Amino acid sequence: MKFVKYFFVFVFCCIFFGAIFIYCVYKYVEKSLPDVTMMKDIHLQVPLKIFSADNKLMAQYGEKHCVPVMLNEIPLLMVQAFIAIEDRRYYDHHGIDVIGIFRALIMLIISGYPSQGASTITQQLARNFYLSPEKTFLRKAKEVFLAIRIEQLFTKNEIIELYLNKIYLGNRAYGVGAAAYVYFGKTVDKLTLNEIAMIAGLPKAPSTFNPFYSYNRATNRRNIVLLRMFEEGYITKNQYNYAKKEKIKTFYHIAKIEVNAPYLSEMVRQTLYNKYGENAYIDGYKVYTTIISKHQLAAINAVQNNVINYDERHGYRGASEILWKSGESSWGISKILKKLKEISKYMELEPAVVLSVFKNSANILLSNGSQEVITMKGVRWARRFISDEKQGIPPMMINNVIHAGEQIWVRKIKNEWYLSQIPDVNAAFIALNPNNGAITTLVGGFNFNLSKFNRVTQSLRQVGSSIKPFLYAAAIDKGMTLSSLINDAPISRWDSGKNSNWRPKNSPAKYDGLIRLRQGLGQSKNVVMVRMIRAIGIEYASNYLTRFGFPLENINNTESIALGVSSFTPLQLVRAYSVIVNGGYLIDPYYISKIENNKKQVIFKTTPKTICSNYINTQISYDNFEKELLKDKIIDELIKTNDVIYNNKVIDTLKNKKYQNNLKNICAPYVINEQIAFLIKNAMMTNIYGESNWLGTGWRSAKIFMGRRDIGGKTGTTNNSKDAWFSGYAPNIVATAWIGFDDNKRTLGNTHMYGVEVGAKSAQPIWNDFMKTVLIGVPIRKILPPRGIISVSIDDKTGKLGSSLKEYYIEGTEPKDYEIKELELPIFTEDNSDREELF
Incomplete structure (x- = not known):
């Protein structure tokens, strides 16, 4: 009896002093305990996602993978799997499992080390939200007190839902929704019992129990989970046996990018970061852009193919690197593969190493380990690059071009391998809806990984003859008509600044005497443009350009304004062309349609000004x-x-x-008369289709879009062909293409077979290839003149009344007689040292 008495006294003392100890510990850590009520407002770290207008994923930003799911969306078996392996008495305790703690203590006494954990799901949740993973008594104490508080504030279902969304499950996956996708490419409701058990086994050691690190460890851990589920009665014996025999079929799944639009995605990312800071990457924003996936794919292909075509017609610049020279020992396959795997691929361009070369073929090794053959057909283009203006003779044998030991670039065309190279030249392309400014496609360069510089929005380049439609609009607003006659004859004027004569020239250097303004625009006559600027005045012309959204500070205020010495971005240029296409309205380009938060609530929506x-x-x-x-x-x-x-x-x-x-x-601002806009839009159509006795500079589009009379455009080339442009329109779309070197000292040059690189040869093919795709299935739209426009039969030589062709006029400006009277044009002269010859 005495022993029993002392035992109860001992137990009482332990409980009493233990309670005091726990109370003291609680008071010690109380002030440092976070407010668990904040868990109600805690947002899971969900990455930023960017979508096209047709709901296809364009980009995802954020270090953590998280796919929030509601408890009713999670299979019951998954909930039971986590409870079976992590906290079998979850629904019976109030935050801490006393039985589990005593069991862990007994195992600690017996074995001498902590072989079993005693943390409940609630404790793990507290640790994941508020505490560090360090193993200290103080941290464990905080964890216990927080767990008790959480149990008082939240229901069991709320706790398990938070836990299943917050728990780290390896490979940057947080929560079961993310783990289901990362490991199996599925949503949680599509997981099998085998897959559920594998995921449920991860919390204990997500870095080592995942199948990517160790398939055997993952399998053994899965089997333990299945056994615990069977023991708890969650699954039958047959289910247990069947799932245990299954193999874990998994590979790393990442968000599948469905639309390649990295330049615009980066614009969106910067916009979101400026608006929300670092939270932009973790608050689960979904941004829906104006990009149309079909248009974007067409633009990407058009830019890449034509940049490569330009680059290859100017010759082969040689191997990227020589790994071993003739006479030296060749590298082994494993060493070559290691080298190739260090080199990034760029779209269809793949790095390769030449293993051996014969007269008409060469053996190459790709980074995936496959050995392929290049025939003479694949190197026939590879004349030696000498300069932008000059190339060598066509190769007669493959060993004239490539040699064993060289690291080269190749691409596959119709199941045949071709020699290629990373282009030096670059390009940009943008298309938008002229009626509201929605950007439907944007390509800021040949490849985003090679250069993140966005040439659509950041590159100021001289626009050459692309400026002419806007100056013609100014002339018509001043009183001229499309049949006004101007002398297409050489100009020579002394420039005291340069101490030389200024002689703007046509390209080609052909002069036709008196011609109509329509022909002057259609054939991009430079001297006609200069004379027209002299007639309307330089100051008036430069101020008129600001109506189209061109910044005044970028406009050259000399006669050279007629030849496009002013520099603008492709975005500014395509916006200006939209004014002509939409009937005179200056729209604001935009690329974000709406933004949703992680609760699928629209928190921002663009309401563009329209026509x-x-x-x-x-x-x-x-x-x-x-x-x-x-x-x-x-x-x-x-x-x-x-x-x-x-x-x-x-x-x-x-x-x-x-x-x-x-x-x-x-409504968008109304900046030019709709009648003037119609006349210029119609004249741009002539730039493509010409007239019966002359071709426009954009005639290459006419050959492709034969039968359509609802497109128009304008070529542009700058001095020495440093920049080449083409801008044009089709139903509900206006687009601008640019090609040139980032190094503005280099010119696009010329080739023996292709001639001088100009807008019609270098930039227009990009526009053509794009439109060929996006206009498939688009009906031809009849373009009707607005009120106040009439058509009159005129003589094509004099521009007066006749029967040669029909011309459009603003009512009241049409010719009244047959008298031939040359337009008198005043001459405005200035001395300026900045004049340049462009075409």
Whole structure:
């Protein structure tokens, strides 16, 4: 009895002093314990995702993979698997498992080291949210107190849901949603029992129990989970046996990029970072852009193929590296492969090493270990590069071009391997909807990994003859017409600044005397453009260009403005062309349609200003008014007023101030007369299709799009062919292509077979290839003249009344007689040292 008495006293003392100890520890750590109520507002670290307009993934940013899932979306077997292996008494305890703690202590006493853990799911959740993984008594104490608090604040279902979304499961996967995708490429509801058990076994040691690190460890751990599920009655004997025999079939899954648009994705990333800071990468934002996947793919292919084509017609610059020379011992296959795996691929261009060379073939090794053959067909293009202006003779044998031991670049074309090289030249392409500014495709360079410099938005380049349509618009606004005659004859004027004569030239150097403005634009006549600038005045012309959104500080205020010495970005240029295409409205290009948060709530939406030409008319019938409003998606804004008169009565949209305010908010600025815009748009069509007795500089598009009369464009080339451009339109789209060297000292040059590289030869093929794809299935749109435009039969030589062809005029400016009278043009001269010869 005495022993029993002392034993109970001992137990009582242990409990008493233990309680005091626990209380003291609690008071010691109390102030450092975080507020667990914040868990209600904690957002899981979900990466930023960027999508195209048709909901295809373009990019993902963020170090952690996390796919939040609700508890009702998680299979019951998965919940049971985690409970069976991590906390079998989960639904019975209040944050800490006393039985588990005593069991762990007994094992510690018996074995001398902690062979079993005693952390509950709630404790693990507390540790993952608030604590470090260090193994100290103080950290464990905090974990226990936090677990108790969590159990008081949250339900069991809320806790297990947070746990299954927060727990780290290896390979940057946080939560079961991310693990299901990373390991098996599935959503959680599609996982098998075998896969569920493998994932449930990861929390104990995610870095070593995952199948990528050790397949055997992962399998053994999975089997333990299956056994615990069977012992707890969650699965049957047959399920256990079947799942245990299954192999774990897994490989590393990453987010599948469905649309390649890295330059625009980077623009989006920068925008989100500027707006939200580092939270942009962890708060689960989904950004929906204006990119159309079909357009983007077409643009990528057009840019890459034409850049490679340009580069190859200028000759082969030689091997990237020589690994061993003739007479030296060749490298072994393993050493070559190690070298190749260190070299990045660039789209279709793959690094390879030449193993052996014969007269008409060569054996090469690729980075995947396969050995392939290049025949003479694959190197026939490879004339030796001498300069941008000169190439060597065509090769007669393969060993004239490549040699054993060289690291080269190759690409596969129709199951045959061709020699290639990383291009020196670069290009850019952008297309947008001229009616609202939505950017449908953007390619900022040949390859984002080679150069992240975005040439669409960051590269200021001289635009050459691409500037002419806007100057022709200024001339028509000044009173000229498309049939006005200007003398296409050489110009020579003394330039005191350069102490020499300034002689702008046509390209080719052909002069036709008196010609109409339409022909001057269609054939890109430089001297016609200079004379026209003299007629309207330089100051007037430069100020007029600002209507199209061109920054005044970038506009050259000399006669050379006629030849395109001003520098703009491709984005600025395509925006300006949109004004001509859409009827005179300066739209604002945009690329983000909307942003959603991780709760799928729209937190930002772009409401672009659109084309409101149908609402500028003073009086229109209600039927048409309603139809046009619905089409342009602004009926809700305008219909809010009570001034809409039904029953086919007339609506006066301009007299109502409320309407006027609404129009200002939703309509793009009206910067040039729609009649002028139509005339220039029509003249750009002539640049492609020409007339019966002459070809436009863009005639190559006419051969491709024969039968279409709803496209138009303008070529552009700068002095010495440093920059080549083509801008043009088709139904609901306007696009600009540029090609040139980032080193502005280099020219695009010429080749023996291809001639001088100009806009029509170098940039226009990019535009053509793009449009060939995006116009498939697009019906031809009949372009009708707006009110105030009339057509008159004229003489093609004099521009006066005749019967040769029809010409469009703003009503009141059409010719009235047959008298031939040459247009008198005043000469404006200035001395300026910055004039350059462009075409």
